[in-house]
Each structure stands twice: as C-alpha cells, then as structure tokens.
Amino acid sequence: MNDNICPWSRVNHLIIAAVICFAATSSSPALAAPNQIFYESRPAMGTSFDVYLYAPNRERASQLFEAAFDEIERVEAALSNYRPSSELSRINASAADAPVVTDPEVFALLERAFVYSQKSNGPFDVTVGKLMKAWGFFRGAGHYPSSEELARARGQTGWQRVKLDQRTRSVFFLVRGIEIDLGGIGKGYALDCVARVLREAGVTAALISSGSSSLYAIGAPPGKAGWPVRVPDPLDRTRTLSTILLKDQSLSTSGNYEKFFQLNGQKYCHIIDPRTGRPVEGMLQTSVIAPEATDSDALSTAVFVMGPEHSARLLDSVAGTSAIFVTDKKGMGRVVQVRWPNQAKNAAQLIKTEER
Amino acid sequence: MNRRSFVTAISAGTLGTAIFARAEKVFTQEKNPVAPSDQVRLGIIGAGSRGQEMIRHFLRVPGVHIAGLCDIYEPRFAATRKITGEETPIYRDHRRLLEARDLDAIVVATPLNLHAEHVITSVQSGRHVYGEKSLGLTLEHCNKIVEAAKQNGKHFQVGHQYRYAPWFQEVIQRVGKGEIGKVTHIYGYWHRNASWRRPVPDPKFERLINWRLYKEYSGGLTAELGSHHIDFANWVFGAIPESVTGSGGIDTYRDGRETNDNVQIIFRYPGGRTFTFSSLTDNAKAGAAAWVYGKDGSVEVTMADAIFYYEPKRSSPVSDVMEQGVRTGATYSIKGEMPYRGPGTPVKLPEGAAGNPNFLACKSFIESLRNNARPFADEHVGWASGVSVYLANRAIEEGRRIMFADHVRIK
Numbered sequence: 004m005n006d007n008i009c010p011w012s013r014v015n016h017l018i019i020a021a022v023i024c025f026a027a028t029s030s031s032p033a034l035a036a037p038n039q040i041f042y043e044s045r046p047a048m049g050t051s052f053d054v055y056l057y058a059p060n061r062e063r064a065s066q067l068f069e070a071a072f073d074e075i076e077r078v079e080a081a082l083s084n085y086r087p088s089s090e091l092s093r094i095n096a097s098a099a100d101a102p103v104v105t106d107p108e109v110f111a112l113l114e115r116a117f118v119y120s121q122k123s124n125g126p127f128d129v130t131v132g133k134l135m136k137a138w139g140f141f142r143g144a145g146h147y148p149s150s151e152e153l154a155r156a157r158g159q160t161g162w163q164r165v166k167l168d169q170r171t172r173s174v175f176f177l178v179r180g181i182e183i184d185l186g187g188i189g190k191g192y193a194l195d196c197v198a199r200v201l202r203e204a205g206v207t208a209a210l211i212s213s214g215s216s217s218l219y220a221i222g223a224p225p226g227k228a229g230w231p232v233r234v235p236d237p238l239d240r241t242r243t244l245s246t247i248l249l250k251d252q253s254l255s256t257s258g259n260y261e262k263f264f265q266l267n268g269q270k271y272c273h274i275i276d277p278r279t280g281r282p283v284e285g286m287l288q289t290s291v292i293a294p295e296a297t298d299s300d301a302l303s304t305a306v307f308v309m310g311p312e313h314s315a316r317l318l319d320s321v322a323g324t325s326a327i328f329v330t331d332k333k334g335m336g337r338v339v340q341v342r343w344p345n346q347a348k349n350a351a352q353l354i355k356t357e358e359r
Numbered sequence: 360m361n362r363r364s365f366v367t368a369i370s371a372g373t374l375g376t377a378i379f380a381r382a383e384k385v386f387t388q389e390k391n392p393v394a395p396s397d398q399v400r401l402g403i404i405g406a407g408s409r410g411q412e413m414i415r416h417f418l419r420v421p422g423v424h425i426a427g428l429c430d431i432y433e434p435r436f437a438a439t440r441k442i443t444g445e446e447t448p449i450y451r452d453h454r455r456l457l458e459a460r461d462l463d464a465i466v467v468a469t470p471l472n473l474h475a476e477h478v479i480t481s482v483q484s485g486r487h488v489y490g491e492k493s494l495g496l497t498l499e500h501c502n503k504i505v506e507a508a509k510q511n512g513k514h515f516q517v518g519h520q521y522r523y524a525p526w527f528q529e530v531i532q533r534v535g536k537g538e539i540g541k542v543t544h545i546y547g548y549w550h551r552n553a554s555w556r557r558p559v560p561d562p563k564f565e566r567l568i569n570w571r572l573y574k575e576y577s578g579g580l581t582a583e584l585g586s587h588h589i590d591f592a593n594w595v596f597g598a599i600p601e602s603v604t605g606s607g608g609i610d611t612y613r614d615g616r617e618t619n620d621n622v623q624i625i626f627r628y629p630g631g632r633t634f635t636f637s638s639l640t641d642n643a644k645a646g647a648a649a650w651v652y653g654k655d656g657s658v659e660v661t662m663a664d665a666i667f668y669y670e671p672k673r674s675s676p677v678s679d680v681m682e683q684g685v686r687t688g689a690t691y692s693i694k695g696e697m698p699y700r701g702p703g704t705p706v707k708l709p710e711g712a713a714g715n716p717n718f719l720a721c722k723s724f725i726e727s728l729r730n731n732a733r734p735f736a737d738e739h740v741g742w743a744s745g746v747s748v749y750l751a752n753r754a755i756e757e758g759r760r761i762m763f764a765d766h767v768r769i770k
Contacts, residue, residue, distance in 0.1 A: 107444030
C-alpha cells in the first residue's frame with residue numbers, strides 16, 4: 004500500500020505539493036490539528052489514480068481510500084473497453100445487431116458525451132474507437148495505417164451513426180463496426196464519482212487525480228484558499244506554465260506527449276481529429292478548468308482538436324470553464340488563454356501569450 | 360443444544376439436479392418468448408452497495424423496472440434513486456413494500472441474518488425472489504428458505520452469479536468430460552489487502568454499515584467471499600461436502616470486529632476429494648481464483664477468465680542412479696518440483712460473449728420469470744453452499760472436524 008504522508012517523491016504530474024506538505028507538518032499532535040493529509044495511489048483505467056485527503060487518522064484514511072478505489076473500480080468495470088465483461092464492451096459487441104438497453108448511469112454518460120459531439124460538431128467523438136485502433140493507440144505504441152485501414156476505420160466512426168433512445172434507454176449502432184471509446188471522458192467521470200463518494204463520507208478536503216490527465220479538488224487544505232496545481236510547459240515539462248488554485252473544481256490537460264509515435268521525424272499524437280481521421284497536429288497542450296471533471300476531461304480533448312480559434316463557443320456553453328492552450332508554431336509554443344485565472348509564465352520556449 | 364435438532368432431511372429429489380448438474384449451457388430456454396418490452400417490476404429489499412449494484416445490472420435487462428426500494432438507512436434512498444433515474448417509491452419496512460400490488464419479483468440484498476425473513480415473506484407474498492448469497496445465516500434459515508420456495512411455488516435464484524459465466528460453464532463441461540483427468544483437489548482463495556471496514560459517518564451506524572464484521576449478522580469471510588468458491592467446488596464435484604475442518608482468527612485488524620480477518624478451511628467430499636479455501640485480508644498477491652487439479656492437468660478459474668494447463672507426459676518419472684551396475688537410488692532434480700510458470704491455454708470465448716456474470720445472472724432470472732423456468736442457481740444450489748458456509752464457520756469456532764451427516768441429511 005502506498006500510504007504516505009507528504010508524498011514529495013511521488014508528485015510527478017500536475018499537483019504542487021507545497022501547501023499539502025506545509026499543512027501536513029502543521030498537524031502535529033502538539034497543535035492538536037484535527038486532520039492530517041494522507042496519500043495513496045493505485046493503478047486503474049490504464050493509468051494511476053492518486054488520492055490525497057485529510058483525515059483524522061490513518062485508520063479512517065484507509066477506509067476512505069478503500070471507498071474511493073472501490074468506486075474507481077466500479078466505474079472502470081462499467082466503462083472500460085479493455086475488459087470484455089464491462090457494460091461498454093457489451094454495448095460495443097451487440098449494439099449493431101439490435102438496440103442495447105443499458106442502465107440510467109451509463110446511458111446518461113453516453114448522452115453527455117454525445118452532447119459534446121453535437122456541441123463541438125464532431126471534434127469530440129466517442130466513436131473514435133476504430134480510428135484509435137487503426138493508429139495503434141489501443142494496446143499498442145502507435146502505427147501508421149494504410150489508406151485502406153484508415154478508410155475502413157473512418158467508415159466505422161461517427162457519432163451521428165449511433166442512435167440513443169431515451170425512452171428505452173437503448174444504444175443502437177446504425178453502422179456495423181462502430182466502437183465507443185470513452186477514453187476522452189471516462190477518467191473525468193470516475194473522478195466526479197469518487198468526489199461524490201468522499202463527500203458523502205464526510206471528506207471536506209481532498210485532491211484526486213487520474214494520471215496526468217485530470218484532477219478534481221474537494222474543498223481546500225485547512226487554512227488555504229485552494230489546492231495548488233502546476234500546469235507544466237509542454238516543451239519542457241519540468242518547467243511551469245501556470246500555477247493555479249483549485250477548490251471544488253477540476254482541471255484536465257490533454258497533451259501531445261501523453262501517447263505518441265514518431266515516423267520520419269513527424270510526431271503523431273494519440274488525440275485523433277475524427278473529422279480527418281488523423282492525429283491532431285499543431286497543438287501541444289490544452290488545459291481546461293471546469294466545475295466537474297467529466298466536463299473538463301471532455302472539453303480538454305475537444306478543444307485540443309478544435310484549437311483556440313474555434314473553441315470559444317464550446318467553452319462558453321459550460322458555466323465556470325476556463326482554458327489555456329499551447330499551440331505549436333514551428334517548434335515554438337504560443338499560449339492562448341481563455342478566462343484563465345493566472346497569467347502564464349513566459350517560459351523560454353513560449354513566444355507569445357494571448358488572452359481571448 | 361442438541362446437534363441432532365439441526366439435522367434436516369433433504370432428499371436428493373428435493374435437492375434437485377442443479378448442484379449435481381454437469382452444466383449444459385444453462386441460460387434458460389426461451390419456451391414462450393415474451394417481448395422484451397413487457398415489464399418485470401422489481402422490489403428491492405436492501406439498497407446498500409450490493410443492492411445498488413444489482414439494480415444497475417437489472418436495469419440493463421430490457422423491460423425491467425425498479426418499482427420499490429426498501430431500506431432502513433435513509434441516505435440510501437437518494438443514492439439509489441440516482442441509480443434508477445427516477446423517484447422510485449421508498450419503504451422503510453419490507454412488509455409495506457410487499458403490500459404493494461405492482462411487484463412481480465423481489466431482490467433481497469440485506470445482511471445475511473435477514474435473508475430468511477425477507478426471502479420467506481417475499482415468496483409468501485406471491486413473488487419470485489432473487490436472493491443474495493449466502494443463502495441463510497443458520498441451517499434453520501437455509502432449510503426454511505428451501506421449504507418456503509417449495510410451498511409457495513415461487514422461483515428463487517441465489518446470488519451465485521458465476522454459475523452464469525460462460526467460462527465457468529465451459530470449465531465445468533470440459534472438466535466433467537475428463538479433460539484434466541480425475542479431479543481430486545480444488546484450491547480456492549480470495550485474498551485482499553484491506554480491512555473490510557467501511558467508513559461510517561456516525562458511530563451509531565457502525566453495525567448497520569459494517570455488519571459483515573459482526574457475528575450476529577454475518578458469516579464473515581467464509582460467507583461473503585468463500586461461498587462463491589464453495590458453490591464452485593460443489594458444482595465441480597457434483598456433491599456437497601462430507602466433513603469440514605478449519606481455522607481462522609482476528610490477527611491483523613483487532614478493531615472490535617467479531618468475524619475472522621483470515622480463514623483456512625478444508626472440505627472433504629465423497630470419493631476422497633478435497634476443497635481447500637483460504638481468505639486473507641492483509642495480502643492480495645494471489646487475488647481471487649480457484650484451481651481445479653486433475654491427474655492430467657489443472658485449470659485456473661477467475662472472475663474474468665479461465666486457463667487450462669496440462670501435466671507433462673512422464674514415461675520415465677525418475678532417473679536411476681547406477682553404481683557399478685547396481686541401482687542405488689534415484690537422482691534428485693528440482694526440475695520437476697518447480698512451479699510451472701509458462702503460458703496456459705485460455706478458455707476461448709466469442710468476442711462480446713464473456714459478459715458480466717452479475718448481468719448474466721440478472722438476465723437469466725428475468726428470463727426465468729418470463730418463461731416460467733426454474734433458475735439454474737436455485738434454492739438447492741444456495742442451500743448446498745449455505746449449509747457448507749455455516750458448518751465451516753462452526754468447525755473454525757469449535758476447533759474440530761464437523762461431519763455434515765450429523766447436521767444435514769441427503770436421502
């Protein structure tokens with residue numbers, strides 16, 4: 004069990020631990036502070052989930068960790084497209100034959116994902132499953148598809164080719180071969196579910212993250228205004244692009260460095276533009292703050308595909324969102340901010356910061 | 360207490376064929392297909408974590424509607440209504456739920472000590488029942504559930520969902536046909552590294568939420584985890600045990616709990632066959648699995664898959680040591696003693712057919728109702744594992760070998 008106080012050595016992504024550690028050291032018995040911070044990390048959903056939470060003692064923290072990770076397991080068991088026993092696998096296997104009835108929770112998440120497809124007019128599309136496979140990003144390290152492979156995958160992609168029937172809570176694929184992949188929204192959804200479980204258990208300060216992609220902050224460390232979170236500079240991830248404070252909010256980041264392969268000097272990232280069927284080019288990183296992680300997760304993927312020039316309306320459609328883009332301009336970064344709470348630092352490689 | 364008072368005469372005919380079945384594909388037959396749009400209205404008694412999970416699975420079956428929720432812990436109503444997606448009627452007393460007219464069947468997912476009362480009153484109200492395992496806390500509870508289902512002519516399905524997993528069914532078929540030779544041993548384990556204690560918002564809810572830790576309500580690890588393995592062993596061997604011994608203790612989590620945090624149980628079956636079960640809560644390396652050992656091979660069955668392994672053919676099992684033409688002994692080599700660490704042969708399943716055992720069990724129960732067909736995991740399947748759980752816990756508690764014939768009788 005990775006159950007540590009003050010986990011400096013394990014902070015390898017977005018989370019800044021300075022405030023966490025100060026708070027933890029102040030909770031010595033002499034000060035009779037009610038809570039200490041505890042940390043645990045476990046693998047799930049193809050990444051690692053980290054939970055930092057304040058609890059009165061280790062025993063209570065252990066119970067909360069169990070409840071949190073049980074909830075992640077529950078969500079993964081339903082939404083994973085890597086598990087043949089998942090509800091999503093059942094839908095993918097059968098929905099081309101006949102409408103598949105699913106439970107209200109899974110149906111609601113699919114509806115929410117398809118609303119993003121509709122709002123973005125395609126760039127966010129959970130039917131990219133076959134395109135992800137064609138480009139070798141499902142259980143693989145990347146692969147340049149032949150034109151035939153690409154054409155076949157594109158023929159089996161498209162959110163308009165899925166019929167969701169609210170009355171019967173059913174999913175029907177209008178084209179055989181469609182595969183739903185919730186990779187662009189599922190981890191954020193899992194964070195929201197964990198946040199609900201922890202809140203119901205009485206937790207008032209916690210930070211939950213899924214790999215380097217999304218995190219959600221419940222409340223703030225005692226005496227602090229929020230959880231400090233570092234958004235890295237995508238050109239040198241040891242450097243900081245921006246530091247923000249999160250409180251009852253989520254932050255999701257999509258980057259071209261998460262999964263990619265290189266061929267003939269060209270970098271192909273795992274975020275596919277469903278409109279072209281090809282990996283997105285010209286974008287290094289997007290980060291989105293939103294009240295819920297389901298939204299920030301979907302939005303960071305969507306605006307990564309759309310680019311800063313075309314994302315305003317989508318970002319405006321969800322209250323409380325803000326975003327920061329780093330686009331690739333001939334190997335240099337260009338930063339664009341949309342309602343971003345802090346001015347990005349002018350890291351050496353970043354040539355220009357714009358506010359939209 | 361007179362131990363003989365526990366003796367129950369359950370005839371082989373009453374026990375039915377299910378626990379002895381060599382598993383044909385057991386999805387219920389569609390004798391009179393009913394349109395999936397025809398609603399089956401379920402009432403839920405016990406809307407805790409397990410009840411909520413079963414609701415999710417039942418709602419994935421076309422035509423199922425959750426028509427009532429019963430619990431005694433108020434926060435569960437709102438949580439469960441989120442899962443049903445509607446303002447499902449709520450009840451704080453199961454008798455009021457059973458008075459509702461619009462219920463076709465009841466799902467019982469309450470603590471083990473309440474199974475008997477809730478299942479029996481449900482079938483007496485004229486409803487079919489899906490009841491969580493283990494069947495009942497005591498022999499008397501188990502027996503009364505079997506009798507009540509029979510007397511009221513209602514279908515009962517016990518929550519041994521792995522009976523509906525295709526890979527389990529295939530293992531039973533292939534082992535039954537002799538693919539791994541004569542099976543004499545099964546090793547089953549469910550090892551976790553967690554206290555099993557759940558967060559409690561207020562100490563007054565401790566026993567309500569952590570009921571698994573208290574003997575008044577729970578059979579502990581043997582019932583909550585081991586009953587699946589016990590049912591599997593009963594299924595493979597086509598029998599119930601003859602005797603049981605066991606040990607266990609509260610050795611890691613001395614936090615006021617009453618049920619053991621580790622158990623080790625040995626069941627002996629007719630014909631010199633043995634099932635050994637272990638459950639730990641402080642090491643999860645082994646996870647949850649069952650190994651079926653036969654003379655010609657082994658099969659490992661987990662919650663998600665099954666893998667066959669075959670014993671090497673040994674025409675000459677040992678090499679003789681010869682000294683001046685005289686055989687003086689056999690060479691010793693660790694080669695044949697090392698565990699096999701190579702790949703096995705996984706059970707192959709058609710894509711998309713693996714399914715979730717919970718969903719498949721729920722779907723099969725609904726089909727049983729629509730087709731008026733006896734569930735495969737019926738009350739007799741539940742009785743066989745339920746009494747085994749109970750007697751195993753007694754063997755641990757009393758520190759002695761318990762003979763099943765002293766407590767249950769199969770004519």
